Amino acid sequence: MHKKQKKEWFYDSKFWELYAPIIFDENRLAEVPIVADSITRLARFNLYGESKKSGVKLTGAPRVLDLCCGFGRISAELAQRGFSVTGIDINKNYLKKAKKEAVYKKLDIEYIHSDARKFSRPGYFDLAVNLYVSFGYCENSGDDLLILENVYNSLKNGGVFIMETLGKEIAVRDFTEADWFERAGYTLLTEYEPIDSWTRLKNRWILIDKEKRLEKVFTQRLYAASELRDLFFKAGFDTVEIFGNWDESKYDQNAEKLIIVAKK
Numbered sequence: 549m550h551k552k553q554k555k556e557w558f559y560d561s562k563f564w565e566l567y568a569p570i571i572f573d574e575n576r577l578a579e580v581p582i583v584a585d586s587i588t589r590l591a592r593f594n595l596y597g598e599s600k601k602s603g604v605k606l607t608g609a610p611r612v613l614d615l616c617c618g619f620g621r622i623s624a625e626l627a628q629r630g631f632s633v634t635g636i637d638i639n640k641n642y643l644k645k646a647k648k649e650a651v652y653k654k655l656d657i658e659y660i661h662s663d664a665r666k667f668s669r670p671g672y673f674d675l676a677v678n679l680y681v682s683f684g685y686c687e688n689s690g691d692d693l694l695i696l697e698n699v700y701n702s703l704k705n706g707g708v709f710i711m712e713t714l715g716k717e718i719a720v721r722d723f724t725e726a727d728w729f730e731r732a733g734y735t736l737l738t739e740y741e742p743i744d745s746w747t748r749l750k751n752r753w754i755l756i757d758k759e760k761r762l763e764k765v766f767t768q769r770l771y772a773a774s775e776l777r778d779l780f781f782k783a784g785f786d787t788v789e790i791f792g793n794w795d796e797s798k799y800d801q802n803a804e805k806l807i808i809v810a811k812k
Contacts, residue, residue, distance in 0.1 A: 569732030620646030715806030
């Protein structure tokens with residue numbers, strides 16, 4: 549008999565439910581309009597049937613794929629701005645809440661329960677986004693390339709893929725072995741450990757309140773900007789730009805984020 553393959557940590561719906569107030573706090577919510585503005589600018593799109601510099605011929609609302617959409621915060625914001633949005637995520641409960649908000653706000657958003665390694669809709673989207681450091685968690689490193697290839701295939705010729713993630717340079721520069729803070733009524737203890745010469749970063753999160761204690765250990769694959777750029781090129785993208793924040797500042801010693809803007 550074959551052993552049943554253990555699902556990867558991010559399929560743990562209990563983790564996402566309990567950690568949601570920590571991960572998606574008020575500061576993250578406040579960023580949404582700024583991020584949506586930046587996405588629109590970086591994609592060189594407007595909403596009047598034209599695209600600037602991207603080379604995509606728009607007929608009607610630009611079609612956007614929100615990869616790992618979670619509660620649909622960015623999906624809803626982009627839909628309110630006139631984009632035609634499809635959000636995918638592996639967490640059914642998050643999608644349920646996203647759909648409920650879309651109905652409440654009278655937004656026509658397509659939400660799909662799917663793994664990013666399996667979703668592809670060839671030549672359909674003008675733009676794809678993957679935000680809030682939701683890349684590099686698969687156990688198999690080849691899956692990272694598979695995800696990029698799926699996005700590439702799902703984009704129209706001239707389509708744009710925007711990713712926000714944690715660069716290895718920033719992870720090393722700002723590294724701390726342990727930390728703790730209080731948020732949303734919880735105390736969170738965190739421990740970090742670089743693995744395999746900074747190929748991956750091991751995370752240990754301990755969530756504590758008056759009634760429970762939850763511990764989660766997971767790793768994220770870290771990419772230097774040059775490594776991630778090469779991976780995008782390997783997936784087929786024609787051009788890859790790298791920025792250190794949403795304002796298109798340089799990815800240098802002062803970078804706060806790693807923003808990739810890739811064009812098919």
